[in-house]
Amino acid sequence: MKFFMLIRTRIGSEGDVLKKLRKIKEIEESYVLYYKYDILIGLTVQNEEEMYKLRNEKINKIAGIPETITLKCL
8 A cells, every 4th residue: 555644854863864764665755845744655555444543653762753643645
């Protein structure tokens, strides 16, 4: 399943957050944005359960990420 995630970071932490995100194997692409959200990532997992586990156990635990929005592609 393909998902995209919008990530808001704390001011000044975009670079550190992006480096840590790029180390996660499921994340296939990442982009810096200039809007309310600072980073857009694209990832592929087997199912929604894996997505929620990845978000809760890896992505949201990265320091400097106060908010995410997950978008499921159909």
